[in-house]
Amino acid sequence: MTEATVGPGAEAMAPLLDAVPGEGRTILIADDDRAIRTVLSQALGRAGYEVRTTGTASTLWTWVSDGAGDLVITDVVMPDENGLDLIPRIKKVRPDLRIIVMSAQNTLLTAVKATERGAFEYLPKPFDLTELVNVVRRALSTPSQPAARGPDVADEDEGLPLIGRSPAMQEIYRTLARLMNTDLTVMITGESGTGKELVARALHDYGKRRGGPFVAVNMAAIPRELIESELFGHEKGAFTGATTRGVGRFEQADGGTLFLDEIGDMPPEAQTRLLRVLQENEYTTVGGRTAIRANVRIVAATHRDLTQQIRQGLFREDLFYRLNVVPIRLPALRERAEDIPELVRHFLAQVAEEGLPGKMIDGPAMERLKRHRWPGNVRELENLVRRLAALYSQETIGVDVIEAELAAAPPTVGNGGGSGEGLSTLVERHLREYFAAHNEALPAAGLHDRVLREVERPLIALSLEATKGNQIRAAHLLGLNRNTLRKKIRELDIQVIRGVR
Known part of the structure; x- marks a missing residue:
């Protein structure tokens, strides 16, 4: 049985639902939960609609085949047939009939399959009655258009890229399902560790470009002077060391999806080149003169506040609006x-x-x-x-x-951690005091490296102390490669004492 909770009681919704009459249109409801059928029937009846309810998919199919109903609301799990499997059959005999899917199986796959098979909207249970009635009105008033079917997705839930049934995740699932059959550019924002690359992969794996490559590139992991060559490729002799032609990530991603992670770390010169790609849908290699057609879907991501970077002159405003066509914010855990x-x-x-x-x-x-x-x-x-x-x-x-x-976990670094001040707050206070004290005689250069060194050294030292000198565990704790940790230990002259906490 599906859960009976759907949101506010029908009685409490009466004034709102009476506001716009349903003009005698008939809604067909299929759900194996009698309580849900009753609540929906009362709510839609007050909104002026004729309502017919059933607990089986077979009865719903009979009604639809006979030409009854102006709109269908169906559950997914029913005793005789899966509601998602019924949608293609309905669309075959009545392609203009709008279908709203509701389900307690609130996964990304449910939302994607509902959209892929032709549903007008997907509503995860529990849902708000106001939202349902608004969706019904929108479905009946929106002109019908041919459904753009994407590739069929597998029925297995195993290995889903995104996990969670919270309201915040449900909204993300619904957004991803709507974007499945588009090539719209997407900007994913959220704190580090929220799963931005997983969302980008889901857009690719369940979208119409799933047959092409998925290419991910992290702007923060590439030396700034090499980013343009990395993205767009280069010609032989374009710069010192370019002994052969180099294939860029745009060319590697041809026909698929290019995921630009940490887009806020892209240098200005590369930003200008990327803007041209988004404007003209073409690019040139470094040292090249012939324009190359770009056939990729671009998904960008960042944990930074790009609007603040725009104010600081670090990120192009026109590029931001080109990338931010569909913004998706991932909630913190x-x-x-x-x-x-x-x-x-x-x-x-x-x-x-x-x-x-x-x-x-x-x-x-x-x-x-x-x-x-x-x-x-x-x-x-x-x-x-x-x-x-x-x-x-x-x-x-x-x-x-x-x-x-x-x-034993390290302190919060600016992601809104627990009680007290986070590390970023303490660092900001220290830097404000520093600038106030040295306002008339600031050092000529090197402050950035100095601050990073002062933070990095105790962080690594304390991590080694917490792991009793075990460099493998310390590297895992810090999220660093073991060789990178060893290099930093040498550079920062950190003494490693094994077996001592």
């Missing part, structure tokens, strides 16, 4: 704490498949995880689950283990 149990179960299943011991998290421990602020977001949670599976012998993890692990 602390904003959707109700998703943590499902995420934990997902990560535990993953590590078990990788050969690590199977684990369970008991109730009090799970509640403690839900109260944590998660400055590192989903990535931090995944890393914690992996540590629990690898380092603890007990099959069931209790709250004492969770408390110890969270207490």
Whole structure:
């Protein structure tokens, strides 16, 4: 049975629902939950619609085949047939009939399949009656257009790129489903660790370009002087060391999706080139003269505030508006704490498949995880689950283990962490005092590297101390490659003492 909760009671909605008459149009409702059928029938009846309800897909199909109804509202799980499987049959005999899908199976795949098969709208349960009635009115008033079908998606829920049934995630699923059959440029924003690349991959894997390549490039990981060549390619002899023609990421992504991660770190010269691609849909290689047609969908992402960077002259305003055609903001994990149990179960299943011991998290421990602020977001949670599976012998993890692990976590760095001041706040205060004290005699250069060094050295030293000098664990904790950590230890002259906390 599906859950009976749909939002505000029908009686409380009466004044609003009476505001616009339904003009005698007939709504066909199919749901195996009698309570939901009753509430929807009352709400839509007050809005002026004729309503017919059934608990089976077969009866709904009979009504539709006989030409009854002006709009269909159907659940997904019904006793005799899956509502999603019924949609193509309905569209074949009555292509103009609008269908609204409602479901308690609130996953990205449900939203994508509903849209791909021709549904007008997908509503995750529980939903608000006001929203439902507004969707019904919109469906009946919007001119019918041929559905643009994308590639069929698999029925399995395993390996879904995005996990969570919170309202915030449901809205993201619905947005992604609407974008599936488009080439619109998308800008994904959110704190580090929220899953921006997962969203970009979902746009590609469930979209019409899924047969092409998905190419990801991180602007922050490429030396600034090489970004233009990396993106657009270069001709032989274009610069010192260019002994052969170099293929750029745009050419590699031809026919597919190009994911530009950390777009806020793109230097001005590359921004100008990228703007031309978005404006003219073509580009030239470094050192080349012949325009090359760009056949890619661009998805960009950043954890930075680009509007602030525009004010500081670090990011082009015209490029921002070209990229920000469809903005998607990913919520921080602390904003959707109700998703943590499902995420934990997902990560535990993953590590078990990788050969690590199977684990369970008991109730009090799970509640403690839900109260944590998660400055590192989903990535931090995944890393914690992996540590629990690898380092603890007990099959069931209790709250004492969770408390110890969270207490050893590094301080919040500007993502709105727990109580007290975050590290970024303390650094900002220190820098304000520094600039105030040196206003008349600022150093000529080098402040950026100096501040980074002063923060990086104690961070690495304390991480090594917390892991008893174990460089593998410290590198994992910091999110660094082990060789990178070793290099920084040498450069910063950090003494590693093993076995001492």
